[in-house]
Amino acid sequence: MPPGPARTGTPRYAVASPVDLVIMVAMAEYSYLVLSLPRGTTRDAARRILTEHAEHGGWEIDRLRLYPDGRRRIRLRRKVIRAVRTF
Template sequence: MEYTYLILNLPRGTTREAARQVMTEHAEYGGWELHTVRVHRDGRRRIQLRKKIIRARSTLHQPA
C-alpha cells in the first residue's frame, strides 16, 4: 500500500479542540487519516496525516 502524507504544524497555544477541528476537516473533506501526532515541549503540535494512493489501471489493451 502506498500513501501520500500531509504534515500540519500547529503553533503553541493552539487548543486541543482547535487541533481536533483541523484534523476533522481534513478527514471529512480531503479523505485524510491520522498517522501521528507529536506534541513538543514548547507546546507546538506536528500532525502527520496520510491518504492512500490509488493507481488506476488501463483496461483498453487486455490480452485475449
C-alpha cells in the same frame, strides 16, 4: 573441507518465498502531509482542523507529536489510488 564453487564477484541473494512476495506486492502506497500547529492552538481547534482534513481530503493520522512547549506536529497520510486502464 572441500573447496566450494569459484567466486566470480557477483553476490548471491536469498530467494524470497512466495509468501514474502505476496506481502511485498500487497503493501499500499501513501502520500503524506505534515501540519505544524503553533503552541497557542487549543485542543478543540486542532480537532476541528484534523476533522476537516479527514472528512474532505481522506487523510488519516499517521503520527502526532506534542512538544513540551505546546506546539503540535502532525503527519497525515492517505492511500494513493492508481487508476488502472481498462480495455
